[in-house]
Amino acid sequence: MSRYRGVRLAFEKKPAILLPTAELTDIGQVVLPYAYPTDAEVRPTVSLYDTLRPGSPLSEVEGEPFSVVRSSVTGVVSGEKEISHPLYGELRCVVIDCPPETPAPEVEISGAGADTLDYILTAAEEAGVIDELDGVPLSLKLQEWRETGCDFVVGDAVEVQPYSSSAWATLRGNAEQVAEGVSLIATYAGASGWHIAACLSASRRRSLALRIGKKRLFQADSRYPVREPVNRRAVGKRAKVCRVGVQACLALYRAVRMGRAHTHAILTVAGDAVKQPQNVMVPFGTSVQEILRRCGVCDDPSYLILGDSMTGVTSVTQDIPVLPGMTCLLAFTAAQVRPTVTRACIGCGRCVKVCHAGLLPFEIHRRYENMHYERIASLAAADCDGCGACSYVCPCGLELAAVVQEAKRSGNTLLLDLEEDTDA
Ligand code: SF4
Ligand code: SF4
Structure with missing residues (x-):
């Protein structure tokens, strides 16, 4: 068997990982696309000055309910704009102003309750659950896994990249619900087992094991990138293992059990240009600029990265909304970023x-x-x-x-x- 490769990365998660998740409220304004990128016809269902509640659909998409975006806030439609998003490309968006009033009750997605296979799929579709690992609608993954087979489901909270701790923040606040979400996915996919994989200190591991059961927690190797977040000897060498992000698992649980749409993201805000690195929960559509302002970013960070330092993409503007798939936001001063000195390959291997x-x-x-x-x-x-x-x-x-x-x-x-x- 070949030796597994990879690197050990610096641990830069403190202090965000130690602090409770801050819920950012009174956002003021969100900008949301009518629909996630699709080739199907998108028909907007909201107009100027319409009042929206969290969960109100912004469009209808022919044959693709999973592409519909729902409002993440209580607010009033104040306009429309085109944006270029580093992760999603060109998007036609709705601008929603959110007056500082008592939020209206959420719009329930249809048919809440029953635990049938059909309902799990419908709930994932209607709630617009997107897997934060890759930005793919969960309902598409569920269908594929059911059709092509899935032996084991992993709720992936490993995040061994240097700064991210949003998966841990999600688990810390909602471990039982995340576990039930993974279980629902395993049921739909026809998998024989599931667990949550994480890479945790001994004390965090113990506290999590007490909440979801020791057998449901798998301690992944801290080497980057993660080999496989399962014990192959236990699940079988040839078993097909399917991974899903823990925020998507939580969103599925809420969709199935509570009839709630997927409207919020938890993301780590960090980097040396951020005065208060922390995990924050924000409605989708909140601007990156507003989040950085709330976390005390210095006046003009030199680098803004959507995602962690190994795989994130740089953004030249802060005027972009948080959308599913964003779980980390890094702002650095010029001093923190090594100037790139490039030399010819020396063949070190x-x-x-x-x-x-x-x-x-x-x-x-x-x-x-x-x-x-x-x-x-x-x-x-x-x-x-x-x-x-x-x-x-x-x-x-x-x-x-x-x-x-x-x-x-x-x-x-x-x-x-x-x-x-x-x-x-
Ligand atoms: S980026 Fe691609 S080529 Fe480089 S180490 Fe990772 S898998 Fe290998
Ligand atoms: S073999 Fe060349 S390209 Fe690869 S790490 Fe060494 S110097 Fe870089």
Whole structure:
């Protein structure tokens, strides 16, 4: 059996991980897309000056109830705007002003209650539950897992990246509900078992085990990226394991048991430009600028990253709304970020040692940079999941992960482009 690769990352979760989750209220305004990106026809169902309650649908989407976005607040529609979101691309959005009044009761999604398979799926669809691990609607995943088979479900709270502790914050406040959400997913998918995987200190592990049961908690390895958040000897070597984020599990529990839409995110706000690093719960659509202001960000942070430092994407603007899939927000001063000094590869082999996909990042990088596209095909760039471990360890500061991902995205088109150029 081959040795597992990966890196040990710095632990920068304090002090956010130690503090209780702060619920940000009196937000003032949220900006929400009518629908998540889709090719289907989107018909807005709200107009200027309409009053909305949490859970009010903003549109109808032909054949795709899971693409509909619901209001996350009590408020009044005050306009419309187009935005370019770093995670979702171009979005047509509704602007909702939220006066500081008593929130109206939430709109219940249809048919609450029964625990049938049909209802679990309908609740996930109607509530608009999105898996924060990848931004995919949970209902699509449930259908796929049921159709193609799923042996074991993992509620994934591992988050071994340096800053994130939003999964822990979700569990700390709602462990029992998250566990029931994972159980509902396992029931729907036809899995024979489930657990929640996390990477916790001994005291946190004990307190969580008391709440959900020792057998329902799996302590993952702290090496990054996580190998597999299951014990293969227990679940079987060939068992198909399906992972889902704990915020999505909680949202499913609330949809099925309480008829509530998925309207809030828990995210870690941290970085040296943030005076009060903490986990916050905010309605979807809250602007990043407002969150940073509440957490005491310095005047002009030099870097803003949506996501953690290994896999997050930088954003040039704070004027973007929080949407599902965002679980970490980092703001850094220039002093904190190493200037990138790039040198030619010295052949140290570190990138190969850490690559858990067994790739040769330096070789893909070299061939890509030298436009030897025809030779990239044999290097399996498609197996790269963009974990960033190779870039992290490279002493020459090479952007290996970005290049391997680019080679993966381009796939065979690289070769076609090359042929076209040669023909011209
Ligand atoms: S980013 Fe891709 S190539 Fe680099 S270590 Fe991760 S899986 Fe391997
Ligand atoms: S880690 Fe960097 S310097 Fe070392 S072999 Fe890989 S690309 Fe070259």
